[in-house]
Amino acid sequence: MEIVGILGAGFISHSHAEALRNCGIKVYAIVDRSEKAAKEFAEKWGVEHYGTTEDILFEEAVTSVHICTPPDTHYEIVKRLLEAGKNVICEKPLCFSDEEASELEHLAKSKNLKCAINLNVRYHNMSSKVKELVQSESFGPVHLVHGRYLQQFHLLPSPYNWRYIPELSGKMRAVTEIGTHWFDIIQYVTGLKIVQVSALFGNFNPTRVLKDGMMHATEEFPEEKESVVHVDSEDVALIHVKLSNGAIGSVVLSEISQGYSNYLAYEITGTKMTAGWNSQNNNEVYYNEVSSQTNVIKDGFGNGFNDSLQRLIADFYSEDVSNNKYPTFEEGANIVRICNAVYKSAINDSKWIDVE
Numbered sequence: 001m002e003i004v005g006i007l008g009a010g011f012i013s014h015s016h017a018e019a020l021r022n023c024g025i026k027v028y029a030i031v032d033r034s035e036k037a038a039k040e041f042a043e044k045w046g047v048e049h050y051g052t053t054e055d056i057l058f059e060e061a062v063t064s065v066h067i068c069t070p071p072d073t074h075y076e077i078v079k080r081l082l083e084a085g086k087n088v089i090c091e092k093p094l095c096f097s098d099e100e101a102s103e104l105e106h107l108a109k110s111k112n113l114k115c116a117i118n119l120n121v122r123y124h125n126m127s128s129k130v131k132e133l134v135q136s137e138s139f140g141p142v143h144l145v146h147g148r149y150l151q152q153f154h155l156l157p158s159p160y161n162w163r164y165i166p167e168l169s170g171k172m173r174a175v176t177e178i179g180t181h182w183f184d185i186i187q188y189v190t191g192l193k194i195v196q197v198s199a200l201f202g203n204f205n206p207t208r209v210l211k212d213g214m215m216h217a218t219e220e221f222p223e224e225k226e227s228v229v230h231v232d233s234e235d236v237a238l239i240h241v242k243l244s245n246g247a248i249g250s251v252v253l254s255e256i257s258q259g260y261s262n263y264l265a266y267e268i269t270g271t272k273m274t275a276g277w278n279s280q281n282n283n284e285v286y287y288n289e290v291s292s293q294t295n296v297i298k299d300g301f302g303n304g305f306n307d308s309l310q311r312l313i314a315d316f317y318s319e320d321v322s323n324n325k326y327p328t329f330e331e332g333a334n335i336v337r338i339c340n341a342v343y344k345s346a347i348n349d350s351k352w353i354d355v356e
Helices: 011-022 035-045 054-058 071-083 098-111 125-134 174-190 305-317 329-346
Strands: 004-007 027-031 049-051 064-067 087-090 115-117 142-150 194-202 207-211 214-217 228-230 236-243 248-254 263-270 273-278 284-289 295-298
Touching (some): 011 035, 011 064, 027 054, 064 071, 071 087, 071 098, 087 305, 098 329, 125 263, 125 284, 142 174, 142 236, 174 236
Parallel strands (some): 004 027, 004 064, 027 049, 064 087, 142 248
Antiparallel strands (some): 194 236, 207 228, 273 284
């Protein structure tokens, strides 16, 4: 029987709690640095144990822990949990540095523990259909991948929170928040690895005026000199990639695109076929063959974001391990390396960087 703890009572933790409830798994404990947030979470989800210290997560009865905190906390707490023999589901990114990622990857393997990263896009119904198409003989070797991930949540005025503080979120924003999903789904459906990257970042309001917890463009308050914050992370990233079979590709990542709440799209071209998917038509896959009309495969029983997270969690706790496809710490560590290579390229005039 699974006994589950959750660290962090913010927005995403409620999605985890809902998914666990739908899977018939009870949350044993919730821990947050805010006792008020932990108590409110416990009351909402019927959790008996709550508090501000992590000790309860290390109780012998606890078998698995969900990490729903900002990235700066991940490495230390995940390492301690692994050393204590706990299975872990961690929000992305797994950690900051390549060295930390490798350590957690190898520790999870040596302890023979179940460890997953919440890269849930692969659990959309049609992701498996794209994978089946792209990896079939009728598709042919992959030559080209391209796509985008667009959101509007960081348009000004915007709430000032941990995502803008590098000590908490890391040096990047668009790349680690949304690019991680795009990198993962491309590698998942193609079966190939991203081995080189070249990146260009755009940060269009590095200095912002802070009023009542909201950031504003400086031109809105030209006389304001005191309530100013500096943001170094990227609003937009343009990234070229090379894949392990010699294929090339590109992606546009934007957190300031008006009208887009959560739009991930990708298209893959092989020698015999092109196939694609996007999250705004998430229950459809299209594909073209030479001189053909566009063919569309539709799923009348498809799923959305919350469904995909629930399926990841259900897969993680499934007793049938033969069909597990959840992103492991090995894959999470690989994503960390891709992100760090992207950053290194962006600060070196878009130089091509190997993914170590």
